[in-house]
Amino acid sequence: MDPNSTYSSPLVSRYASKEMSENFSNNTRFSTWRKLWINLAKAEKQLGLEGISDLAIEQMENNVYNIDYEVAQEEEKKRRHDVMAHVYTFGLVAPEAAGIIHLGATSCYVTDNGDLIIYRNALDMIIKKLVWTISDLAKFAKEYRALPTLGFTHFQPAQLTTVGKRATLWLQELLMDLRNIERARDDLKFRGVKGTTGTQASFMQLFHGNHEKVEELDQLVSELSGFSSSYPVAGQTYSRKVDVDMLSPLASFGATAHRIATDIRLLAHMKEIEEPFEKDQIGSSAMAYKRNPMRSERVCSLSRHLMTLIGNVLQTASVQWLERTLDDSANRRITIPEAFLTADIVLSTLQNIFSGLVVYPMVIDRNIKQELPFMATENIIMAMVEKGGSRQDCHEEIRVLSHQAARVVKEEGKQNDLIERIRSSSYFAPIIADLPKLLDPSTFIGRAPEQVDTFLEKHVDVALAKYSQTLEAKTEAQVNV
Incomplete structure (x- = not known):
């Protein structure tokens, strides 16, 4: 079938990473399902269950990726059961194991355990990209710490x-997301x-009522599958x-990403900061001059x-009747992969934005000069008082001039x-020579540069410290592009 004649999710065809x-x-x-069947067979054999040969396990291991989808689809049409179709x-490709594949297990042994592995x-993957994204934004914050x-x-x-200080506001929320996603993963x-x-009743039957062996089977299969433990009870x-x-935490990250991208869109409107704009990129089909913040809009x-x-x-969690109901299945097949695919592309896009943000200091300075005179009035009043002026008189003088301006x-x-x-007013003659100093923007930013330094050192660097190899992999990937 022509792939262009049917719907294809843009999350895969247009946005998300290959990985x-x-x-x-x-x-x-389905290869994960096969690995789970191998782990089950190995554990059952190790615990003394008869009828599971080394040849059976060997044949299974040799055919993990040898999946005949046409056969599986035909069998599922017949049986109306995907797991049994794949059993x-x-x-067929591991005939020595045909009789012991899925032995004692329920469908959720492979579907649920397989999902948890995936x-x-x-x-x-999300954590890796989030670490890369935080690292790129931290570099930006450091570079512009004092602007x-x-x-x-x-x-x-x-x-x-x-x-740079504004960027730390974004960083702080991304660090919260990293903490939350790490917690969910762990x-x-x-x-x-x-x-x-x-209830493990089928395994109790296989092991003739031996509780210890059934518990050991649960732990052993978990470990073979890369988990240190399993949920103590399940339906x-x-x-x-x-x-x-x-x-x-993925949804919460979505809120963070939306907020950051919105800020960048507002700053782009003010022409203070722009996302990367490629040499041949077109901003508008009609307005050739435009440089739209399309990456931020996508985020x-x-x-x-x-x-x-x-x-x-x-909603799915709230309607799981008793030991289970199948109305979770179709929903989860769509919702959960889409959440990860969406988070993945949002992170990739944010990383692209942060690694190439363009700052326009002259525009920023021009915008400051439009507003700074009003903000400097208190400094001017205090300077006049130091020269012997009356605060009340000075306040009235500057109030009148401010309203006129x-x-x-x-x-x-x-x-x-x-x-x-103010320069033209004889009243303010005593402080005219001090105006350049009183209007220096760097005197209005408080401890912002020092706050950036402290935040990066005590919070960002600490959070990223355990990801040194992940960050090295990012550097290597950039070199190889």
Whole structure:
């Protein structure tokens, strides 16, 4: 079938990385099932279960990736059961194991355990990209630690801050996301070998009522599958609350990403900061001069989708009747992969933005000069008082001049001329020589540069310290591009 004649999810065809797309592919899913069947057979054999030969295990191991999808699809049409279709398909290429594949297990042995393996791999990928993203933004914050810029509250000009200090506000939220995603990853356990309704009854039968061996089987299969432990109890599935705990930090990251990208879009409108713009990139089909913040817009667009997906897993977790109900299945097949694919591309896009942000100091300085005269009035008043003036008289003088300047700006569309008015006023003659110092933007930024330094050293560097190899891999990847 022509791939262009049917719908294809843009998350895969247009956005997400090859790495994340492959993690949720059929090849990964069904080869993981086969590895789980091998681990089960190995553990059962090790614990003394008869009828599992070395040849059977060898044949299974030699055919992990030899998946005949046509056979599996035909069998699933017949049986209406995907797991049994793949048991049958695996048995065709591992005939010595055909009778023992899936021995004692329920479908959720491979579906749930397989999902948990895939989800943990996906979380590792997300953490890696988040670490890279934080590292790039930290470099930006350090470079612009002391560059004064207008601060905004209510998107109205407020006291000055620095470009680097503003970046630490973004960084702090990304560090929270890293902490939350790390916690979700480390909290993931294995469903293990729990049987049809979680009672392990089938394995009790296989091991003739030996509780110790059944417990040992659960632990051994978990370890063979890369988990130190399994959830202590389960119904037919692992608790769907696990999915809530896993997607919540991804949704929260979506909120962070949306906020950061929105800030960049606002700053781009002011022409203070722009995202990277490639040499041959087109901003508008009609307006050739435009440099639209399309990367930041994409981050906002996809982040909105990411934030909505948590509602699905919350609702799914809330309606799991008794030991399980199957209305979770179709929903989870869509929701959870989409959450990871979306988070993946949002991170890749943010990293691209942070690694090439363009700052325009002259525009920033021009915008400061439009507002700084008003902000400097208190400094001017205090300087006049030091020269022997009356605070009340000075306040009234500067109030009148400020209102005149504001009217010129708002009603006539002219530049802020408050400083020129002050220079022309004989009242302010005692401090005219001090005006350059009183209007120096660097004197209005408080401890912003030092706050950046402290934050990077005590928080960002500490959080990234254990990821030295991940950061080295990023550097190597950049060199090899």
